[in-house]
Amino acid sequence: MNENPADLAPELCVLLAAALGLVHGLFLPRDRQGRVAVTCAAGLAAGFAAAAVAASRPALTAFDAFAVDPITHVTRLAVLGTTLGAVALAAGGVRGHPRESEHHVLMLLAALGTMLLGASTDLLVLAAAYLLASVPAYALAGFGRDAPGTEAALKYYLMGALLGVAMLGGVTLLYGVGRGTSYAVLQEGLGAAPAAAVAAGAVALLAGPLFKAGAVPGHFWVPDVAEGAPRAVAAFVTTVPKIGAFAALYRIGAQALPPGAAGWPALAGTVAAATMTLGNLAAFGQDNVRRLLAYSTIGQAGFLLVPVAMAGRGDLARPALLFYVAAYAVTNLGAFAVVVATGRDELSGYTGLLRDAPLLGGSLTVCLLGFVGTPPTAVFVGKVLMFGAALDGGQVWLAVVAALNTVASVFYYLRWIVPLFGRPDGPFRPARGPAAVAVTAAALSLALGTGAGAVLAR
Amino acid sequence: MLSVAIFLPLAAALCLPAVPRRAVPWTWIVIAVGELALVTALWIARGDRGGIAYETDVRWIPSVQAGYHVGADGLSLPLLALTALLFAACAVHSLGRTHRARAFAILFLFLETVCLGLFAALDLLLFFVFFDLSIVGMYFVILLWGHGDRAASALKFFLYTFLGSLVLLLGFLGLYLGADPHTFDMVELTRAPPWPGSPGRAGLTLLAVAIGLGVKTPVVPLHTWLPPAHTDAPAAGSAVLAGVMLKMGPYGLIRIAMPALPDAWSRYAWVFLAIGLAGVLYGALVALAQENLKRLVAYTSVNHMGYVILALGAAGHALGDADARRLAVTGAVTQMVSHGLVTGALFLLCGVLYDRAGGYDLGRFGGIAGGAPALAAAFAVAAFASLGLPGLSGFVAEFQILAGTIGSGTAAAAVTGALAVLGIVLTAALFLRVLHRAVLGPPGELTARVTDLRGSELGAVVPLLALSLAVGVAPRALLDTVEPLSAAVVALVSR
Numbered sequence: 001m002n003e004n005p006a007d008l009a010p011e012l013c014v015l016l017a018a019a020l021g022l023v024h025g026l027f028l029p030r031d032r033q034g035r036v037a038v039t040c041a042a043g044l045a046a047g048f049a050a051a052a053v054a055a056s057r058p059a060l061t062a063f064d065a066f067a068v069d070p071i072t073h074v075t076r077l078a079v080l081g082t083t084l085g086a087v088a089l090a091a092g093g094v095r096g097h098p099r100e101s102e103h104h105v106l107m108l109l110a111a112l113g114t115m116l117l118g119a120s121t122d123l124l125v126l127a128a129a130y131l132l133a134s135v136p137a138y139a140l141a142g143f144g145r146d147a148p149g150t151e152a153a154l155k156y157y158l159m160g161a162l163l164g165v166a167m168l169g170g171v172t173l174l175y176g177v178g179r180g181t182s183y184a185v186l187q188e189g190l191g192a193a194p195a196a197a198v199a200a201g202a203v204a205l206l207a208g209p210l211f212k213a214g215a216v217p218g219h220f221w222v223p224d225v226a227e228g229a230p231r232a233v234a235a236f237v238t239t240v241p242k243i244g245a246f247a248a249l250y251r252i253g254a255q256a257l258p259p260g261a262a263g264w265p266a267l268a269g270t271v272a273a274a275t276m277t278l279g280n281l282a283a284f285g286q287d288n289v290r291r292l293l294a295y296s297t298i299g300q301a302g303f304l305l306v307p308v309a310m311a312g313r314g315d316l317a318r319p320a321l322l323f324y325v326a327a328y329a330v331t332n333l334g335a336f337a338v339v340v341a342t343g344r345d346e347l348s349g350y351t352g353l354l355r356d357a358p359l360l361g362g363s364l365t366v367c368l369l370g371f372v373g374t375p376p377t378a379v380f381v382g383k384v385l386m387f388g389a390a391l392d393g394g395q396v397w398l399a400v401v402a403a404l405n406t407v408a409s410v411f412y413y414l415r416w417i418v419p420l421f422g423r424p425d426g427p428f429r430p431a432r433g434p435a436a437v438a439v440t441a442a443a444l445s446l447a448l449g450t451g452a453g454a455v456l457a458r
Numbered sequence: 459m460l461s462v463a464i465f466l467p468l469a470a471a472l473c474l475p476a477v478p479r480r481a482v483p484w485t486w487i488v489i490a491v492g493e494l495a496l497v498t499a500l501w502i503a504r505g506d507r508g509g510i511a512y513e514t515d516v517r518w519i520p521s522v523q524a525g526y527h528v529g530a531d532g533l534s535l536p537l538l539a540l541t542a543l544l545f546a547a548c549a550v551h552s553l554g555r556t557h558r559a560r561a562f563a564i565l566f567l568f569l570e571t572v573c574l575g576l577f578a579a580l581d582l583l584l585f586f587v588f589f590d591l592s593i594v595g596m597y598f599v600i601l602l603w604g605h606g607d608r609a610a611s612a613l614k615f616f617l618y619t620f621l622g623s624l625v626l627l628l629g630f631l632g633l634y635l636g637a638d639p640h641t642f643d644m645v646e647l648t649r650a651p652p653w654p655g656s657p658g659r660a661g662l663t664l665l666a667v668a669i670g671l672g673v674k675t676p677v678v679p680l681h682t683w684l685p686p687a688h689t690d691a692p693a694a695g696s697a698v699l700a701g702v703m704l705k706m707g708p709y710g711l712i713r714i715a716m717p718a719l720p721d722a723w724s725r726y727a728w729v730f731l732a733i734g735l736a737g738v739l740y741g742a743l744v745a746l747a748q749e750n751l752k753r754l755v756a757y758t759s760v761n762h763m764g765y766v767i768l769a770l771g772a773a774g775h776a777l778g779d780a781d782a783r784r785l786a787v788t789g790a791v792t793q794m795v796s797h798g799l800v801t802g803a804l805f806l807l808c809g810v811l812y813d814r815a816g817g818y819d820l821g822r823f824g825g826i827a828g829g830a831p832a833l834a835a836a837f838a839v840a841a842f843a844s845l846g847l848p849g850l851s852g853f854v855a856e857f858q859i860l861a862g863t864i865g866s867g868t869a870a871a872a873v874t875g876a877l878a879v880l881g882i883v884l885t886a887a888l889f890l891r892v893l894h895r896a897v898l899g900p901p902g903e904l905t906a907r908v909t910d911l912r913g914s915e916l917g918a919v920v921p922l923l924a925l926s927l928a929v930g931v932a933p934r935a936l937l938d939t940v941e942p943l944s945a946a947v948v949a950l951v952s953r
Contacts, residue, residue, distance in 0.1 A: 319521060372620075374594055375587035381519070384583065388522070388631045399631075403624040410620055414613065421602055453519040 007062040009054065010047040010076050011115055017043020018108040025101025036101035037091045040108050044084045051076035064182065065122035067251075074322040075118030075247045082239050082329045083111040085437050089333075089340050090232035092433050094143075103143060106136040107236060114240055117212070118247030121255060123171045123181040123205070126248060130167065130208050133244060134160045137237050141229040152228030156221045156237075163211040163218050170204030173197060174256075183256040191258045202262035205252065206271075212245035214238065215301045216275040223282075226294035231343075232434075234290060235336030238297045239329050246304050246325050250318070253311030268309035269398050276302025276405040283412045287347050292412060293335055296371060299409055300328050306398055307389045314392035316385055319456055324382030326455075327370075327448055331379055334367040334441030341434035347416060352424025360428075360435050361420050363442035368413045370445050373406055378448035460512035460528055463496050463538075464574045467545075471567035474560060483553050486563040490546035493570065497542040501535045501939070508532070508942035510580070510645075522634070523641040524583040528575070532943030533712055533791060536936060537577045537705055540798045543921070544701045545570040548694035551806050551918035555813065562603060566694070569595040573702045577709060582630040582642040585710070589626065589674075592703055593619045599695040600687060605812070611690040618683035619673055626670020626710075632663035633718055648717040648950060657721060664722040667715050668730075675707030675763050678736045688756035689818070693809020696752070700759050701802035705794045708766045712787070716770065717950040723774045724951060728870055730771030731863075735874045737764025742884035746891070751818040752808045754892065755801065758844060761881055762797045766790045768878055769859040771871075776952050778866030783951075786866065787944035788937060789858025795936065796851035796929060800843040803922040807837050810915055815904040820895055824902035830910040834897045836919050841889040843926045846882050851929035856882060 005012065020043070021036045028035060051073060059069035087104055094103045113133030120126045138160065142153030171181070177193035178186040190198050211218030226234045253264055279298030286292040307321035341360055344350065354361030370377035383406070390399040448455060470489040477485050504511045513529035530538060548566060552559070572595060576588035593616060600612040634640050636652025636659060653660035673680045688696050716723050741761030748754035769790035773783045810833060812818060827834035843850035846857075863875035896902075911919070929936055 316522075369594065375590050380587075380590075384586075384627065384631070385522070387627060388634065391628065391631050392635055399628055403621070403628060406624055407617055407621045410617060411613075414616065418601065418609070421598075453517060453521070453524075456519055456521040 001064055002060060002062050004062060007054070007060065007068050008066065009050040010080065011112060013043050013047035013050055014080070014108050014112045014115070017046075018105045018112065021101055021105045021108065025105070028101070030098065031096060033100040034091070034095060036104050037087060040104040041084060041087055043108065044080050044087065044111075048077065048080040048084070051080060061121065065125045066119050067121045068119070071247050071250065071318070071322065072119040074326055075243055076115055078243045078326045078329045079111050079114050079118070079240055082243070082333050083107060083236070085333045085337070085441065086232060086236040086240065088437050089235055089337055089434050090230075092431055093230060093232055093340070099143070103140070106140050110136040110140070110236070111240055114244035117209070117244035120248070121183045121251065123174065123186075123256075127168060127171055127208075129244070130164060130212065133212060133241050134164065137241060140233045141225050141237065143233060144230050148228035149230070152221075152225040155224050159218065159221045160211060163207040166204045167208030170201045170207065173201035174205060177201065183251065186256045187258050190261055195261070198257070199262040202252070202257060203267070206249070209245045209248045209252070210271070212241045213249065213301050213304070214242060214298055215305060216271060216278055216298075219275065219278070219298050219301075222298055223291045223294040226290045227288060231290070231336065231340045235333055235340065238294060238336070239332045242297070242301065243325050243329055246308060246321060249305070249308045250311050250321050253308055259312060264311070265309050265313065265393065265395060268305060268311075269395055272302050272305030272309050273398060273401045274302070275299075275305060276402065280405050280408045280412075283409070286412070288345050289339055289347055289350070289416065290345055292347070292416065293332070293339070296409070296412070297332060299405065300332070300371065302405065303383065303386055303402060304328065306386050306402055309398065310389045310393035310395065313394075314389060316389040316392050320382065320385035320389040323452070323456060324379070324386055327378030327382040327445065330441050330444050330448065331367050331370045331377070334363060334438050334445060335371070337434045337438035337441060338364040338367070341430040341438055342428060343431070347419065350416065351419040351422040353428060354420045356424045356428040357430050357435070359439055360430050363438040365417055365420060366442040366445060368417050372410050372413050376446060376449040378445045378452070381449055381452040459500065460530055460578055461514055463493065463500060464528065464571055464578055466493055466496065467567040467574070468571035471564045474564050474567070479560065482560045482563055483549075486567070487546070487549045487553065489567065490542070490549040490570070494539075494542040494546045497538050497574075500530065501539055504530070504535065506532070506938040506942065508946060513580075519583070523639070523643060525581050525643060526584060527581040527643055527645070528578040528584070529580050530578055532939045532941070533709065534577050535939055536791065536795050537709060538574055540705075540795050541570065541573045541577060541702050543925070544698060544798060544802045547802065547806065547918040547922055548697055550914055551809070552694055553914040558602070565595060565598060566698070569599070569698065573698075576706055580644045582633060582644060582647075582714070585714070586623070586627055586630060589706060590623050592706065593623060596695065596699055596703065600691045603692040603695065604690040605692070606690040607686070608690045611686040615683050615687040622670050622673025622680070625666050629663055629666030629670055632659070632666060633714075636660070636663060644714060644718070651718055651720055651953070657725070660719050660722040661726065664715060664719045664726065667719070668711070671707040671710040671715070672733075673707075675704060675767065676760065677733045677763070677767055678740045678760065681737075681760050684760065685753050685756045688805070689750060689752050693806050693812065696805040696809070697802040700756070700805055701798040704759060704763060705798060708763065708770065708790065708794060711770055712790070712947060716774070716947055720951045720953045724776040727771050727774030730767055730774065731871060731874045732771075734764050734766070734768025734771050735878055737761065737767060738878045738881035739884070742881045742888065746884060746888040749820050751811065751820055751892065751896070752805070753818070754820075754888065755804045755808060758885060758888070759797070759801055761885060762793065762801070762844075764881070765856060765859050765878065766793050768863060768874065769793070772863040772866050772875070773948055774951055775866055775868050775871055778868050778871060780948060780952070782862045782865035782867065783948045784862070784941070784944045785858050786862025787947050788940050789855050789862055791940045791944070792851070792929070792933070792936060793855035793859060796843070796855045796926065799851060799922045799926045799929070800840055803836070803840045803919050803926075804844065806915070806919050807833065807840060810911065811908065814909060815907045817904060820892065822902045822904045823896040823908070824899045824905055825897075826905055826908045827897050828901070829905065830908050832911045832916065833908070836911065836923060837897060838893060839923050841893055843923065843930070845886045845889045849927070849930045851926040854930055854933045
């Protein structure tokens, strides 16, 4: 058994930074806690570097429960990169807040849980990672201690607790019929187990990751948290936990369940179709950009579930999922960064942004057109791979549903883009830090799209 | 060298924010004319050899075998030249008129790169990138510089053509998955057509590709986005949309669908014959009933594109006479060029009318030849070119198409070809009706406002019409370039 802690270097960097951040927070005077953000950012950057180095090495398994393979590499890099962006977004808003250091540390811990979620190849580690990724996020959602934030946190927590229990039930059931919790053991053991028990266990198990991914039926928290939580936290919880959740879902489909068990392509495909349709249709009438973005993330989650449904069928499913999830993370962070920068929640508040702040407005346009799947942004390449995976897996209906949903999604993204070209009512005073994050994310989205070859070659 | 020509307008667009406001229109004209000179030089330097010239193949996404692969052959070069010419005409036409002139110029330069790139692309994914970007660019042109109910028209245009593009993407993925080994490269796909052993899947792939390109062409019944988009777009936008972007559909059919899916194309050639004929007759009949001049011109586009689809359908009849089928393909390409020149000019002239009088209503004009002789003359020449008068480009194109279709020897093609001749009669009737009502006759209520063409407007329209005349009188230069390509395409379809 490989028990080399160096294989978990990125995770350890984040854990160390979180611990240091807490200690710093204890001893620093209340008005000088800004340094904690620096410590946390340094930890994330170190983790990112370690993950990039690890990505060039061959795949291996550590501690019998932790795969270090391309899925983990992409999860790590995407989580660490977007968390770094989220910390930068939050830094301005919580400066001088009595719980400033706790805010950053909670973000780091949730990111750590997300990375474990995406890397674990054992149901028990998966359950632990689920809790580590969820509990700090509940606290973050209610960080503002105002009425909408409290409601959001409560809803988030109740949904998470309920679906978490369902997931634990699924773990128990699969352990019972599969005689193990490690994915490799399960894939062998479940083949001979009663099909109904496997199906029930798998469905219950999926509840947890689907909740984290914000997919149907675990999507109810997304709009409320996006609207009620502080803006930077909304950016964080609609971006980061999803990355690990999709990686976990893919692993369950490809590595834990035997091929064809629990009606896999049909089950996950139906969830995907339902998620994208619900998210896109519900986004139509939203006038609050945070709710609009929330439903947009649900729609995107549906698209991301397509390669999950195709797990293990064809060569395109894995690159499709990994590229799309990274592209989604960058684009979603960029869009939310614009919301943080302008500080406006109403659609009408964005009238004339392109004239008053061309760079910020341009970034928003790039991110929203990116969500539509316009080349040469990153999501475009992700979508091409996603459609290819669906056709390659023989699920033409899923590709058609995804195409129709993409067209439907154009409508509400355009509702936000069109006012940008109008005449501004009053001057915009965008915050500098978040604006820089938005511009970086938009540039990164374009770079990922045009340089897709270099990234996919890994 | 070809890549330089493609990306020169985009590079210029990126530099344009640094140019002083008053120099913007002239800078745009200089770049557009320079681009035209560059593309013409590329065409002349290549001559009329067969095969692909100026080929560049760089790996882009190697894991799915997609590359930046561009090149120009007898099909690309006329369309590249047409694109550069129309964009130059738009630059001249826009001199001293548009509000937000800088943004307008930037958007048009961006669109020029997109259109040139599309006609040079030899990779499906690259083709799709440019195809999609053309939709986004045109959406903003209609939304920001259109008139009338522009937001609704722009949205309809975007949603409709975007759905078409996604169906096209599914078709491209079908081609990719059918090829062995999987590839997006058009040259490879032409060499070894995908889905060799499974006609059902090849048929489905062709269906997706044809729907995707058919929306853009547009073929009846997928044309309903076109009239509102044209009516509410600015004149230069309409000219580019009709003159250049409609060509993307038939171009894709000739470049991708026919060589890569030859069996399916031959099997379903009758479908293309039928929808081609439907486009010819339906477009002409609906145009005949229009009171709005710009809508009328838009419907004649449906009619003219119908001829192109008809010719491609005739070219797919594997049993037909090979010479006649080659003639049909050559006619189709000539029709694409001719339609670009003539309809581009017609839309620019419609724009002049709207600038002066603020409307397109045929009933409110009349006798404009009295106050605006140059405008009337230009309009008359364009109308005659569009209805296919000998001596102008439309005749050369339609004669070849009909001769090729009827001559291909199969009964179905001969009958549809004969019926399509009716379309010419209808077009003649409708254009004569327009000339009769708007240009001649007693003055209407808006006639007093119509003043004659200005220098910049003449400079934009006259070259287009002069080239139409040149193609009509001496078509050899164009045909020599196109014919090797038609022979190659017909040979590929007959495999």
